[in-house]
Amino acid sequence: MEQQKLEQLLSNMTIEEKVGQLMQFAGHFYATNENRDPVTGPEDLQVSSISVNRSGSVLGSAGAERNREIQERYLEQSRLKIPLLFMADVINGFRTIFPIPLGLGSSWDPKLVEEAQAISAKEASSAGVHVTFAPMVDLVRDPRWGRVMESTGEDSFLNEEFAKASVRGFQGDNLETDLNRVAACVKHFVGYGAVEGGRDYNKVDLSERELRENYLPAFQAALSAGCELVMTAFNTVDSIPASGNQKLMREILRKEFDFNGVLISDYGAVEELIPHGVAADGKEAAKKALLAGVDIEMMSLCYENHLKELIEEGEVPEDLLDEAVMRILQLKNKLGLFENPYRNASARNQEKNINCPEHRKVARKAAEKSCVLLKNEDVLPLSNEKIALIGPYAHNRDILGEWSIFGKQEEAVTLKEGIAQHTSNYVYALGCPMYERSEEALSEAIKAAKDSTHIILALGEGRDWSGEGRSRTSITLAENQLELLRELKKIGKPIIVVLFNGRPLELTEVEGLADGILEAWHPGSEGGAAIANLLFGKANPSGKLTMSFPRTTGQIPVYYNAYNTGRPLPKGSTGRFFSRYIDAPNEPLYPFGFGLSYANFQYESLQLSSNELAANGTIDVQVLVKNQSDYSGEEVVQLYIRDMVGEVVRPVKELKAFQKVFIPANETKQVHFSITEEMLRYHHANLEYKSDAGEFMVFVGTNSADVLSQSFDLK
Incomplete structure (x- = not known):
């Protein structure tokens, strides 16, 4: 549809119809009674059938036949025949589930992430979904926060790369013609990953420089890749909730970043301006949200109940309402919904695309590349050992992660099933339930361990311990699982711990007791098969951490690109008057970028x-990486830079480039990087973004702590 026709459509709309386009209700509101009228929903959100019948979008509804029926019924009664948008959380897969985003990030493979999200889009679109609430690009330095599982980690540059890859995967090159794609919604704008104390929905207190240096770049990257929507964060920034924050939304997002797409609130976030204490009631909340630029109100009724009144009273210009509606109409048009309101949704497409062998093959590859080998005292890979497979995750299908809302656990491959594909020389024992002690299960595990040569111990967090609303004050394994590990250690057999979890954990005790540790995250539909391939050497671990693992919860936040302080701790010093702890090292247990391989790089x-680097020149960086082993493998070669003297304090290291290279057994590769002046820029005291002449250090290595270094000067 041409823009002129959209403008004519807008001019024909009543204020009530315009406001309706701004409303989003959950799919269950569109269920019908015997009179084919929408139901009003649960008591906590009473919505009239009139409101449902003029709403603009649907939350969380999926299924080709269901969504086609809702769309058909909606259009039958619609005066202007404006189709609905169907939006849903497709985070790490639709029906074929990939590793959680924190795991996908550990692959350090943007092309793989793009491929995974393209598959997610294909499955979701065939089930009638038009928009996904992903990628989440929140930078996170506090693993106590439950939603860290949706993030790709603690580094701004790496988050930028994954943001672009996800948007490309979801949206492709042309949303209107490529029906296998969905529109992406980057979230949460902005700073949500910095909630105080790691507690969900809490306040955020960041300087503007910190926002610009670390938290905004991934959003800019997603928008540069063409991301169609942005979602507001729940938190405050500078004491103003994001959904009513005009500086964030109007000045930075709209004007500075030139974003003309749809801005949607998170679930109920407009109404939450009231308990935040910046709106006295729903009317004031509606006013502040629209003035801030929020186009769609998700699952609250402030716009529905008050926008018309606010416009009639002159409190809100109708032009702002028109702008919001036009952005929504343009998105629907870009998706081709006016010509084809059902888009890619059909039972045939759904049956053909969802959970097919080709998609599961990619899910297995993604899980293999996302696992991180944290420790290996010559116990891996396995061959013909007699294995005792023990633990609450040894034969558990709950490995899809918290946001796999359309996945089916019964379709997941367990670790036990994966191991059975490689050997029959194993015995299984539960050991303990997820969070409770069982003397009977412990006794069975000890007996199984004594009759075996090696122990694979599958431990971790259940999905109910990570995700939204699941922050923790202590990020250790459950005590009953640690007790199981301690008791098995007494037997004296080699122990390989496989971890299933949604956040970095405090593993200091585990590291001291285990002979091998494989971090598997919540690995998705093919998790058990992928992990078994790694344990038996059919695949070589190549994952690297994108978040530091603390030695103790008390170290948090601990991250690689920290400031040096005026009293940095000299290496090996135990002096008192330095920036240090007296009861633990400053360094994490496992640093950013860490991950082992069966190869020896x-x-x-x-x-x-x-x-010397000229302002318009480049420096070529080269390093030799030798594979001194009989195993071929992939290595993530990482390049970091430090600005030795800045106008404001600069981090001790910043990731600026990386390459994932395959190096055959007993061979050497020369890896090249280019350094440009642009890579050296930062936000100065006046927030001007530029570089300074002077000395810089360049570091290249296998992780952020184990590096070679050289210096150069910017002239």
Whole structure:
């Protein structure tokens, strides 16, 4: 539809119809009674059938036949025949489930993430979904926050790369013609990953420089890739809730970032301006949200109940309402819904696309590349050992992660089933339930361990311990699981711990007791098969952490790109008057970028093409990476830079580039990077974004702590 026709459509709409386009209700509101009228929904949100019949979008409804029926019934009674948008949380897969985003990030493979999200889009679109609430690009330094499982980690640059890859995967090149794609909604704008104390929905207190340096770049990257929607955050920024924050939404997002797409609130966030204490009632909340630029109100009724009155009283210009409606109409038009309101939704497409073998093959590959080998005292890979497979995750299908709302656990491959594909020389014992002690289960596990040569111990967090609204003050394994590990250690057999979890954990005790540790996250539909392939050497671990793992919860936040302080702790010093703890090292247990392989990669001969960089020039960086082993494998070669003297304090290291390279057994590869002046820019005291002449350090290595270094000067 041409823009002129959209403008004519807008001009024909009543205020009530315009406001309706701004309303989003959950799918169950569109269920019908015997008179084919929408039901009013649960008591906590009483919605009239009139409101449902003029709403603009649907939350969380999926299924080709269901969504086609809702759309058909809606259009039958619609005066202007404006189709509904169907939006849903497709976070790490639709029906074929991939590793949680924190796991996908550990692959350090944006192309793989793009492929996974394209599959997610294909499955979701065939089930009638038009928009996904992803990617989440919140930078997170506090693993106590439950939603860290949706993030790709603690580094801004890496989050940018995954943001672009996800948007490309979801949206493709042309949403209107490629019906296998869905529109992406980047979230949560902004700073949600920095909630105080790691407690969900809590306040955020960040300087504008910190926002611009670390939290905004991934959103800019998603928008540069063409992301169609942005979702507001629940939290405050500078003491103003995001959904009513004009500086964030109007000045930065709309004007500075030139975003003309749809801005949607998170669930109930407009009405939450009231308990936040910046709106006295729903009327004031509606006014503040629309003035801030929120186009769609998700699952609250402030716009529905008050916008017309606010416009009639002159409190809100009708032009702002028109702008919001036009953005929604343009998105529907871009998706081709006026010509084809059902888009890709059909029972045939759904049956053909969902959970097919080709998609599961990619899910298995993604799980293999997302697992991180944290420790290996010559116990992996396995061959013909007699295995005792023990633990609450040894034969557990609940491995899809918290946001796999359309996945089916019965379709997941358990670790036991995966191991059975490689050997019959194993015995299984539960050991303990997820969170409770069982003397009987413990006794069975000890007997199984004594009769075996090696123990695979599958431990972790259930999905109910991570995700939204599931923050924790202590991020250890459950005590009953630690007790199981301690008791099995007494037997004296090698123990390989496989971890299933949604956040970095405090693993100091586990590290001391286990001979091998494989971090598997919540690995998705093919998790058990992928992990078994890694344990038996059919695949070589290549994942690297995108968040530091603390030695103790008390270290949090602990992250690699921290400031040096005026009293940095000298290496090996135990002096008192330095920035240090007296009861633990400053360093994390496992640093950002860490991950082992069955191959032995050694770095040598870091060289720069020049020790001076001109403003319009480049420096070529080269390093030799030797695979001194009989295992071929992939290595993530990481490049970091430090600005030695800045106008404001600069981090001790910042990731600026990385390459994932395959190196055959007993071979060497020369890896090249280019450094440009643009990579050296930062926000100065006046927030101007530029570089400074002076000395810089460049670091290249296998993780953020184990690096070679050289220096150069920017002239």
